[in-house]
Amino acid sequence: MRLRAILTVAVLVTGLGTTVRAEADVRPPPTPVVAADAGGVDLADPEVVATGLDVPWGLAFLPDGSALVGQRDLGTVLRVRPGRPPVPVARIPGVVAGGEGGLLGLAVSPRYRQDRWVYACFTTASDIRITRFRLRAPQTQQVLVSGLTRAAVHNGGRIAFGPDGLLYAGIGDAGTPANAQNPTSRNGKILRVRPNGGIPADNPFPGSAVYSYGHRNVQGLAWDPRGRLFATEFGQATWDEVNVIVRGGNYGWPIVEGPSADPRFRAPVVAWPPAQASPSGAAFAGGTLYVAALRGMRLWTVPVSAAGAVGTPVAALVGVYGRLRTVATAPDGSLWVTTSNRDDNGTPTPPDDRILRFPTGERQPPPVGRAGTARS
Numbered sequence: 001m002r003l004r005a006i007l008t009v010a011v012l013v014t015g016l017g018t019t020v021r022a023e024a025d026v027r028p029p030p031t032p033v034v035a036a037d038a039g040g041v042d043l044a045d046p047e048v049v050a051t052g053l054d055v056p057w058g059l060a061f062l063p064d065g066s067a068l069v070g071q072r073d074l075g076t077v078l079r080v081r082p083g084r085p086p087v088p089v090a091r092i093p094g095v096v097a098g099g100e101g102g103l104l105g106l107a108v109s110p111r112y113r114q115d116r117w118v119y120a121c122f123t124t125a126s127d128i129r130i131t132r133f134r135l136r137a138p139q140t141q142q143v144l145v146s147g148l149t150r151a152a153v154h155n156g157g158r159i160a161f162g163p164d165g166l167l168y169a170g171i172g173d174a175g176t177p178a179n180a181q182n183p184t185s186r187n188g189k190i191l192r193v194r195p196n197g198g199i200p201a202d203n204p205f206p207g208s209a210v211y212s213y214g215h216r217n218v219q220g221l222a223w224d225p226r227g228r229l230f231a232t233e234f235g236q237a238t239w240d241e242v243n244v245i246v247r248g249g250n251y252g253w254p255i256v257e258g259p260s261a262d263p264r265f266r267a268p269v270v271a272w273p274p275a276q277a278s279p280s281g282a283a284f285a286g287g288t289l290y291v292a293a294l295r296g297m298r299l300w301t302v303p304v305s306a307a308g309a310v311g312t313p314v315a316a317l318v319g320v321y322g323r324l325r326t327v328a329t330a331p332d333g334s335l336w337v338t339t340s341n342r343d344d345n346g347t348p349t350p351p352d353d354r355i356l357r358f359p360t361g362e363r364q365p366p367p368v369g370r371a372g373t374a375r376s
Contacts, residue, residue, distance in 0.1 A: 040285060040286050040288075040333075040360045041285050041288075041290075041334075041335045041358050041359070041360045042358060042359050042360065043299070043316050043317060043358050046337075046356040046357055046358045047082060047356070047357040047358075047359070048351070048354055048355070048356060048357075049080055049081075049082050049336070049354075049355040049356065049357045050069070050078075050080050050085075050086050050354065050355040051351040051352070051353075051354050052351070052352075052353075053069070053071060053078070053086070053338075053342075053352075053353040053354070053355065054071045054072070054073055054074050054342060054353065055071060055072040055073050055102070055325075055340060055342050055343045055353060056069050056070065056071060056072075056325065056326065056338040056339075056340070056353055056355060057070050057071070057072040057102070057103065057104050057105070057157070057325060057326065057338075057340075058070035058103065058104060058105045058106030058107075058120070058121075058157075058158075058159075058326070059106065059281075059326045059328045059336060059338060059355075060106045060107050060108040060118075060328070061108065061328070061330055061331055062079075062108055062112065063112055063113055063331070065081075065330060065331050065332060066079055066080060066081045067079070067080045067081075067328075067330070067336065067355075068080075068089070068106055068108065068118060069086070069106075069338070069355065070092075070103040070104070070105075070106050070120065071103065072097060072102035072103050072104065072343070073097040073102050073103075074091075074097075074102075074103070075091055075092045075095030075097065075102065075103045075122070076088055076090065076091050076092070076103070077089050077090040077091075077092065077103075077106070077118075077120075077135075077138070080355060082357060089135050089138075090118075090133070090135060090138035091138065092120055092122060092131075092133075092138060092141075093138075093139050093141065094122070094124045094129075094141075095122045095123070095124070096123055096124050096125045097123070098123075098152065099151070099152030099153055100151075100152065100153050100154065100155050101122075101123030101128075101150055101151075101152070101155050102122065102123060103120065103122045104120075104121045104122055104123070104155065104156075104157025104158070104159075105119075105120070105121040105157045105158045105159035105160070105169070106118065106119065106120055106121075106159070107119040107120075107159045107160055107161055107167065108161075109132075109161070109195060110161050110165055111195075116134045116135070116136075117132045117133070117134065117195070118132065118133055118134065118135060119131070119132045119144075119159055119167060120132070120133070120159075121157045121158075121159045121169060122157070123150040123155055123157075124150070126150070127146055127147050127148055127149065127150055128148035128149070128150045128155055128156075128157070128171065128174075129143055129144075129145060129146040129147075129148065130143075130144045130145040130146075130159060130167075130169060130193075130197075131143050131144060132144060132195075142196075142197075143197075144167075144193060144196065144197030145169070145186075145191065145193060145197060145209065147186075148171055148174075148186055148187060149174040149176070149179070149185070149187050150174060151172075151174035151175040151176075152175065153172075153174075153175045153217075154172030154173050154174055154175050154216065154217040154234075155171070155172050155174065155217075156169070156170040156171040156172035156215075156217055156218050156219060157169075157170070157171075157172075157219065158170045158218065158219050158220055158221050158280075158281070159221075160221045160222075161195075162192075162223060162227075162229065163223055163227045164227075165195070166192050166193065166194060166195070166200055167192070167193050167194070167195060168190060168191065168192050168211065168221055168229070169190065169191040169192075169193075170190055170215070170217075170218030170219060170220070170221055170231060171186060171187055171188070171189055171190070171191060171215075171218070172187065172188065172215075172216065172217040172218070173187050173188035173215070173216055173217065173253070173254075174187045174188075177216070177253065177254035178254070180213060180214050180215055180216060180253045180254060181213065181214060181250075181253075181254070181255070183205070183210075183213075186208075186209060186210060188213060188214065188215050188216065188253065189210045189211070189212065189213045189215060190210075190211045190212045190213075190215060190218060190221075190231060190245060191209040191210060191211060192209060192210075192211035193209050202247075203247075204247045204248030205248070211245070211247060211248075212245050212246070212247070212248065212249045212250070212251065213249075213250055213251070214249075214250040214251035214252045214253050214255075214265060214266075215231075215233055215251055215253055216233055216234055216235065216236065216253040216254070216257075217233060217234040218231050218232065218233050219232060219233075219234065219279070219280040219281065220232030220279060220280055220281050220282030220291060220292070221282065222282040222283050222284050222289060223284065224284050224287070224289070224304050224308070225284065225286070225287070225306075226306065226308070228244055228308055229244070229245040230242055230243070230244055230245070230269075230282060230284075230289055230304075231243050231245050231282070232279035232280065232281075232282045232291055233251070233253075233268075233279070234274070234278055234279065235257050235258060235271075235274055236254075236257055237257075237274065238257050238258055238273070238274075239257050239258025239259065239268070239271040239272065239273065239274075240258075240271065240272045240273070240274050240276075240277040240278060240279050241258060241268035241270065241271050241279075242268055242269055242270035242271075242279070242282075242289070242291065242302065242310075243266060243268050243269065244266075244269055244308070246266065249266045250264060250265050250266065251265060251266050251268075252264075252265035252266070258271045259271055269310040270302060270310060270313055272296070272300075272313075274295055274296075275295060275296065276293070276296045276298075276315075277291070277293045277295065277296045277300065278293055278294040278295035278296055279291045279292065279293055279294075279296075279300070280292050280293070280294055280324070280325045280326065280340075281324075281325060281326035281327045281328065281338075282327065283327045283328050283329045283335065284304075284329065285329050285333065285335055285360060287303060287304055287305065287306070288301050288302065288303055288304070289301070289302040289303075289304055290302075290327045290335060291313075291327070292324035292325055292326055292327045292337060292338075293323075293324055294323045294324065294325065294340060294345070295323070295345075296315075297318065297319050297321075297322055297323055297324065298315045298316065298317055298318040298319070298324070299315070299316045299317045299324055299327065299337065300313050300314070300315055300316075301313065301314050301315075301316055321337075321339050321354065321356065322339055322340075322341040322346050322347065322348070322349075322352070323339060323340040323341050323343070323345065323346045324337055324338070324339060324340065325338050325339065325340035325343075326338040326340075330357070333360040334357050334358060334359050334360055335357070335358040335360065336355060336356070336357050336358075337355070337356045337358065338353065338354070338355050338356075339352055339353045339354045339355075339356075340353060341353055
């Protein structure tokens, strides 16, 4: 059946029995709300890896377990290790911040030990582009994708390598909803390219980087252990979404937002009111999808079975650290989360912005198989 079962979360009972209502009525608990099933990750006692950062956005791990973290408005990349001060390693030429723009997603080549490539998605004065560079010479960039429309809002910007070795990018509609359904525009899409920027022969639209369309503002990309691609998406006013991405899928924006029975469009597997979510980064640890929420100021934990069935989401860390932007699984299985309280929409405290590390007892296996092959 093409239309999957839809799980909507309009009112949710948290782990402490507190009912989460509309944003104006939320009274965050004084201590973290920890999910009952958190995928083996201990959300109760994080290690603070870094403080005093300026809107950390992109985060990607090097083979030695250290992380590259991009500061959105400064256009700089830091190398971060637990127990050590962050070290600046690059300033990306051409980054022009403003609004929701700046240095956005980062990714590390799956073959980094051999090729040393680091990938970045950012806004310039005229467009959104994806480049690659080496840390020893960040001023020398190879432009892989360019000419994407940038705007003050809805730039997307998350990039990640899938288990197929290809680079995926969530690109927003740039504040023009019609872009999402326009086949001549790459905005409002998830793009898929080769590591050198070439178009894969099996992309759904010949000669095009577009992999899926009908998106408003995708900022999270994550593959489950079976290689299924999940993406988080900001809605307009009614529903935020988690979608399972399939090759050539149409996700409905701006014709539909959130749950819909329209057979032309793929339905979300999770939908939240924006006051509870505004979902950005996403990552899998075991059978749990973790989603960082900005306006909702929480970490959502979403159980996903081996067969792809999505269970009831549970909110954790409600109001404890403020706005959460990025979540990523480290090579040792720990979960890293960045705050986003200095992005002009939050209320920063002196330690902000921070990177938090939540430990786990098990190293997580990488996803296997091809990305984006889920079927309903």
